[in-house]
Amino acid sequence: MNTATSAPAPPNRISPTKRRIHFGRWGVHAVLLSYSMLALGPTLLIIMNSLKSRRAIFDDAFSLPTADTFDLVGYDTVLNGSSFDVYFRNSFIVTVASVLLVVFFSAMAAFALAEYDFKGNTLLALYLAIGIMIPIRLGTVSILKLMVSLSLINTLWALILVYTAMGLPLGVFLMTQFMRQVPRELKSAARVDGANEYRVFGLVLPLVRPGMAAVAVFTMLPVWNDLWFPLILAPAENTRTVTLGASAFLGQFERNWNALLAALTLAMVPIILLYVIFSRQFLRGLTEGAIK
């Protein structure tokens, strides 16, 4: 904008623009707010009603629990009749182990693919990337046979190995993109100083932390939420994951609405809390991975 020479703009040219921006801002809020309500509503309805007596649940589903209608009978039933602690532990072990293996192994493979020019480099990268496009579930028949012959059925190892294989293609692909951005001079300098390849890899790792976070986030969700493989490979009571456990458990309470609502709330709340606490990091990981 040049200041001295230009005449002040006529007021009637400014005000409509301003009004449009003003309206636009409220419009954005209105749309996002309505969608947020749609996203949150069902969840809140369940949590709210899990704290009410049976009569109140059916009389007026949309009202908050009051002193009159407050009732924890559902939680009583659920906590006394389930092994959710075991399920949570299983899910936790499987998810953490798979994520760690995927992140570490993809970082190693990506380091080699990005760093060394060897025969078949591109071919190997392509081979590893094919898995991004093919759902591993299509191999279920053979995976089941394989796990039976390795006697890994009803062990958490079966799940960890399958999920690691499932996460690796995308993991290697994403990590390779991040590894390529590490400045070459840094690695050469380290080599000149006499560092061996493992040492160089150790130096590079902290530099690709955003990449590792992205891979972790992309691996975590499908593993934690999967129903298919726990159902087929590890359905035993002591190896059930939360997802499978909740599925079976909820099925038992077909008619007990207090217990159903309480069980759902118990299954949701830890995830929601974790998500809300880490949402910034989590969404950043997804965002960074998405544009690679």
Next chain:
Amino acid sequence: MVFLAPATVIYSVFMVYPLLDSLRRSFFDDDGNFAGLDNYNTLFGNPTFADRFWDALGHNFQFFAFHMVLQNPIGLLLAVLLTVQSVRGLNIYRTIVFLPTTLSVVIVGFVWRLILSPIWGVTETLGIDTPLLGESRTVLPTLSLISVWQWVGIPMIFFYAVLIAIPKDLIEASRVDGAGSWQVFRDITFPLILPMLGIISILTYIGNFNAFDLIYQVKGVVAGPDFASDIMGTFFYRTFFGASGTTGSPAMGATVASVMFLIILVGVLIYMFGWQRRVTTYEL
């Protein structure tokens, strides 16, 4: 190579080998004798299989259509709104909109089963008087909408990632040249998100064949009423393990998986040669 070994070995043993072995098994019977194309003849020739197969495949494409028409455009709209400058609290909205995506399908399925249950009366209050999950006419659209509700966060965050990477001066420059919001979107933003649109479409397509969990949770493996919500995932599971009176067959299961593999391959090839080659990706 020490660095490549772990990833390559685990991937080969637990993913590539099972996929190839599944293909092989589709040419053998359950006792391991070579059967040529017998399994495929059964799948497409025997009405008990063929009718279910074509039904399930049709439902799969309907399910896909719902996601393409609703989930991805809504995801794009939300992403665009979330990147509007000078509006406060966008991070809070972003967190909330993505929340259903973090919940497991089991929970989401059950939440909606309770809410839509005619016993509870919530639907009555909202003015819906059909049991949406109980009638064959409404069950598949309803399940599709539930799935859209849950997964809309994925296209949203992918589009969002592209949108925030667009340099601000590019948009400002065109503003100075007198372009309105719609023009900016049409001439700058849209061409830049076009490659992402393709990626999201192919991911949606592939994801459809994984959509077993929701149907299983809400309607069971028999995918009622009267198979109205049956999709390839539930059909595959029933063929492999059997359900309510029928016995399962690994060979037939592998055959169904192989056909699904082919259908996915066709989609991926269309994407790679019909779309990716024609769409320009701009380096920013």
